[in-house]
Amino acid sequence: MAIATYIKNSLVSSSMIRKMFEEGTRLKKQFGDDKVFDFSLGNPDVEPPPAFHRVFLKLAQEDAKGSHGYMPNAGYPYVREALAKKASVEHGVNIDGSCVVMAVGAAGGLNSVFKAILNQGDEVIVPTPYFMEYRSYVSNHGGILVETPTLPDFNLDVGAIREALSPKTAAVVINSPNNPTGRIYPQETIAELSALLTKHGEKGGRFPYLVADEPYREIAYKPVPPILSHYAESIVVSSYSKSLSLPGERIGYIAVGPQIHDREDVISALIYATRILGYVNAPALMQRIVAELCSARVDVAVYARRRDVFKQVLDDAGIEYAEPEGAFYLFCKAPGGDDVAFVEKLKQNLILGVPGASFAKPGWVRFAYCVDEKIIRASAEAFKKTQA
Amino acid sequence: MAIATYIKNSLVSSSMIRKMFEEGTRLKKQFGDDKVFDFSLGNPDVEPPPAFHRVFLKLAQEDAKGSHGYMPNAGYPYVREALAKKASVEHGVNIDGSCVVMAVGAAGGLNSVFKAILNQGDEVIVPTPYFMEYRSYVSNHGGILVETPTLPDFNLDVGAIREALSPKTAAVVINSPNNPTGRIYPQETIAELSALLTKHGEKGGRFPYLVADEPYREIAYKPVPPILSHYAESIVVSSYSKSLSLPGERIGYIAVGPQIHDREDVISALIYATRILGYVNAPALMQRIVAELCSARVDVAVYARRRDVFKQVLDDAGIEYAEPEGAFYLFCKAPGGDDVAFVEKLKQNLILGVPGASFAKPGWVRFAYCVDEKIIRASAEAFKKTQA
Numbered sequence: 001m002a003i004a005t006y007i008k009n010s011l012v013s014s015s016m017i018r019k020m021f022e023e024g025t026r027l028k029k030q031f032g033d034d035k036v037f038d039f040s041l042g043n044p045d046v047e048p049p050p051a052f053h054r055v056f057l058k059l060a061q062e063d064a065k066g067s068h069g070y071m072p073n074a075g076y077p078y079v080r081e082a083l084a085k086k087a088s089v090e091h092g093v094n095i096d097g098s099c100v101v102m103a104v105g106a107a108g109g110l111n112s113v114f115k116a117i118l119n120q121g122d123e124v125i126v127p128t129p130y131f132m133e134y135r136s137y138v139s140n141h142g143g144i145l146v147e148t149p150t151l152p153d154f155n156l157d158v159g160a161i162r163e164a165l166s167p168k169t170a171a172v173v174i175n176s177p178n179n180p181t182g183r184i185y186p187q188e189t190i191a192e193l194s195a196l197l198t199k200h201g202e203k204g205g206r207f208p209y210l211v212a213d214e215p216y217r218e219i220a221y222k223p224v225p226p227i228l229s230h231y232a233e234s235i236v237v238s239s240y241s242k243s244l245s246l247p248g249e250r251i252g253y254i255a256v257g258p259q260i261h262d263r264e265d266v267i268s269a270l271i272y273a274t275r276i277l278g279y280v281n282a283p284a285l286m287q288r289i290v291a292e293l294c295s296a297r298v299d300v301a302v303y304a305r306r307r308d309v310f311k312q313v314l315d316d317a318g319i320e321y322a323e324p325e326g327a328f329y330l331f332c333k334a335p336g337g338d339d340v341a342f343v344e345k346l347k348q349n350l351i352l353g354v355p356g357a358s359f360a361k362p363g364w365v366r367f368a369y370c371v372d373e374k375i376i377r378a379s380a381e382a383f384k385k386t387q388a
Numbered sequence: 389m390a391i392a393t394y395i396k397n398s399l400v401s402s403s404m405i406r407k408m409f410e411e412g413t414r415l416k417k418q419f420g421d422d423k424v425f426d427f428s429l430g431n432p433d434v435e436p437p438p439a440f441h442r443v444f445l446k447l448a449q450e451d452a453k454g455s456h457g458y459m460p461n462a463g464y465p466y467v468r469e470a471l472a473k474k475a476s477v478e479h480g481v482n483i484d485g486s487c488v489v490m491a492v493g494a495a496g497g498l499n500s501v502f503k504a505i506l507n508q509g510d511e512v513i514v515p516t517p518y519f520m521e522y523r524s525y526v527s528n529h530g531g532i533l534v535e536t537p538t539l540p541d542f543n544l545d546v547g548a549i550r551e552a553l554s555p556k557t558a559a560v561v562i563n564s565p566n567n568p569t570g571r572i573y574p575q576e577t578i579a580e581l582s583a584l585l586t587k588h589g590e591k592g593g594r595f596p597y598l599v600a601d602e603p604y605r606e607i608a609y610k611p612v613p614p615i616l617s618h619y620a621e622s623i624v625v626s627s628y629s630k631s632l633s634l635p636g637e638r639i640g641y642i643a644v645g646p647q648i649h650d651r652e653d654v655i656s657a658l659i660y661a662t663r664i665l666g667y668v669n670a671p672a673l674m675q676r677i678v679a680e681l682c683s684a685r686v687d688v689a690v691y692a693r694r695r696d697v698f699k700q701v702l703d704d705a706g707i708e709y710a711e712p713e714g715a716f717y718l719f720c721k722a723p724g725g726d727d728v729a730f731v732e733k734l735k736q737n738l739i740l741g742v743p744g745a746s747f748a749k750p751g752w753v754r755f756a757y758c759v760d761e762k763i764i765r766a767s768a769e770a771f772k773k774t775q776a
Contacts, residue, residue, distance in 0.1 A: 060448030107666035136664035248672030278495035284636030
C-alpha cells in the first residue's frame with residue numbers, strides 16, 4: 001500500500017516537466033491551439049511514408065494464420081536478417097541476423113542492453129547534454145551514470161571521457177545525431193574514441209562497450225559515420241520511431257558488431273534480458289512491416305526546410321543556437337544564461353520549449369521542430385518580443 | 389566486454405529448457421512435424437476472432453493521420469475508458485479510465501507494477517506452482533520472491549500465506565486461472581485471502597498489494613470470481629495474448645481498485661514505471677484495436693473440447709492430473725514421481741511436455757493443449773506406451 005521510495009522521489013522531481021506540459025495545455029485552451037507555438041515535444045508529425053501504408057494494408061488484408069502469435073524472443077529470423085543487411089550497409093560491416101535482436105523501441109532496446117551488461121555499481125559514461133531517461137535506464141539495472149562534458153560546439157570531448165574511465169566503466173553511451181543538440185559526431189572523433197576505449201581495455205583488461213543510441217540516424221542533413229566498423233565492442237540501438245514516424249508502435253532493434261568478445265553470450269544475454277524484462281518480443285505486426293521497408297524513410301527534406309526557417313527566426317531574434325546537423329531539435333543559448341527564466345519569458349509570449357536543465361545542460365533551451373513550417377514562421381514575432 | 393553475472397548464471401540454468409526445445413526441434417526434423425506430439429508451448433494456435441480481423445482491416449484502410457505517434461504513456465484516454473468498463477464488469481466495481489494503465493502485455497504490466505511498488509529487499513509471496521518468469525520480474529526491481537505451497541488440489545493455501553507474511557511483504561501474486569494447473573480460485577478463497585491481508589495490514593500498518601495476473605480470465609470453463617471488489621489494495625494485470633490470441637503483439641493493461649490507498653500516487657507510479665522501463669507505451673495500433681473489441685474473445689469451446697479429449701487420453705493411459713477449470717494446460721502427476729525422468733520417457737515416445745521443476749513443482753509435468761484436437765487424439769497410443 002505504498003509505492004517505491006525511488007519512484008516517489010522521481011515523481012516529485014519530474015513534476016516540474018509535467019507542470020510545464022500542463023501549463024502548455026492550459027495556454028492552448030485559453031488562447032487556441034493555433035495561437036500557441038508548442039516546440040516542447042519530440043513527437044514526429046511527418047506522416048509515415050506511403051510505402052508504410054501499402055505494406056500495412058497488405059498485411060491487414062492477408063492477416064495470415066498465426067501472424068499475431070509468439071515468435072522467438074529475438075524476433076522473426078527473416079526480420080533479423082533484413083535488419084542485419086540494413087545495419088551492415090550503415091555500419092560498414094558484414095553481419096547476419098544472429099547479430100540482431102528486435103526490441104520494443106530504442107528505449108526497450110537500451111534497457112535490454114543495460115540489463116544484459118551491468119553488474120551492481122558498474123559505471124556508464126554519458127556526455128552532456130543527453131536525453132534524461134538514460135539516467136533511469138542505467139539505474140534500473142544497478143548501474144551508475146557518470147556525466148562528462150562535451151566541447152563548446154557539442155562535439156564529443158574524448159579527453160573528458162578518458163578522465164572519466166575507470167575499472168568500473170561498463171559502457172560509454174553516444175547519441176548521434178544528438179537529442180537535444182542535433183550534433184553528428186564526425187568520423188575522426190569516433191575513431192579517436194575507439195582508440196581510447198581500445199587502449200583502456202588493453203591496459204586494464206576491461207573493454208567498455210560503446211552503446212550507440214541512434215534513432216535519428218536517418219534524420220540527418222549530412223552523412224552519419226558508422227560505429228560497428230570502428231570498435232569491436234560496439235552495440236547499436238535504433239528504432240523506427242523517427243525514420244518511419246512510428247513512435248507509438250514501439251518497434252526497434254539492437255545490433256552488435258561481428259567481432260564483439262563472447263558474441264554468442266552477448267546475444268544470448270540480450271535475448272534473455274528482453275524476455276525477463278517483460279518485453280518478451282518486439283510487436284509482431286510491426287516487425288513484419290519494417291522488414292519490408294528497410295530502405296523507406298520519412299521525407300527528411302521537410303525537416304531540413306523547417307530547420308532553415310527556424311534558424312532564420314532565431315537569427316532575426318538574435319538568439320544563438322548550435323548548428324543542427326541531424327534530428328529535429330534546435331538547442332539555443334538562453335539569453336542571460338538562466339534557462340528556466342527564459343522558458344518562463346517564452347511562455348508569456350506563448351512559445352513552449354524545454355529548459356536545458358532537463359538534459360543536464362542548464363543555460364540552454366531545446367525547441368523541437370516536429371511542427372508545421374507555418375507555425376515556425378508565425379512564431380517569429382513572438383521570439384522577437386522575448387528579446388525586446 | 390562481459391555480460392552481467394546474474395544474466396550469465398541465469399543463462400546456464402535456463403539452458404536445460406532451451407536444450408529441451410532444441411531436442412524437440414531435432415525430433416521434428418528427424419520424424420516429421422506431424423509425428424511429434426508437441427505439448428510444450430503455451431502459444432495459442434486458435435486464431436483471433438473474426439471481429440479482430442474486421443477492426444484490423446478497417447484501421448489499416450483508414451490509417452488515420454497521427455495514429456502511429458506518441459500518446460500519453462498510460463495509453464489513449466478513450467482506450468483506458470473502454471478497458472475500465474470491461475474491468476468494472478469483470479470485477480464488480482465502478483472504475484473509470486484513470487484507474488487503467490495500458491501495458492506491453494501482462495509481462496510488461498507486471499514489471500511496471502513491481503518497479504512501482506518494490507523497495508530493495510521487499511518480499512513478494514507467490515504460491516507454487518507458478519510461471520517461473522515471476523522470479524525475474526520480482527528480482528529485476530530489487531524484490532525477493534517467497535514461495536508458499538498450495539493445497540493438494542492446487543487451491544490457495546491461505547494458512548501458508550499467513551505464515552509467510554512479514555513486515556517486508558509488499559505483495560501477494562495470484563494467477564487464476566492458473567498456469568500450469570488450470571485451477572480457478574473460488575470466491576470464498578479470495579474472500580479468505582482478502583480478510584487475511586486486511587487483518588495483516590490493520591495489525592502492522594502495511595497492507596500488501598494483491599497482484600492478480602489474469603491473462604487467462606477469459607479462457608475459463610466456469611466463472612472466474614472478481615478480485616477488485618474483494619480487497620481494496622488489488623492490482624489486476626491482464627492481456628489480450630490469450631483471449632484474442634495476440635501474444636506476439638504485446639498488448640495488455642493494469643487496472644487498480646477504486647479504493648486503493650493513495651490512488652493517484654499509485655497510478656502515477658505505474659505510468660512512470662512504464663515510461664522509465666522503456667516500454668514508453670503499449671503499441672498504439674493494438675490499443676486502438678482492443679478498444680473496439682472489449683467483448684470479443686476466441687472460441688473457448690475449442691479449448692474445452694480439447695481438454696475433454698486430452699483428459700480421456702490421460703485417463704486411458706492411467707495418468708493422474710489436476711482437474712483443469714481454465715487456461716489451456718493439463719498438469720499431470722509424473723508416474724514414479726520423477727518429472728525429469730518422465731519427460732525423458734515421454735520424449736522417447738515423441739511426446740513433449742515441460743517438467744514441473746520449471747514451475748517450482750517437481751514431480752509433475754505440464755502439457756499445453758494449444759494444438760489441434762487431432763494431435764491430442766493421435767497421442768493416445770504414445771501415452772499408453774510410456775506407461776507400459
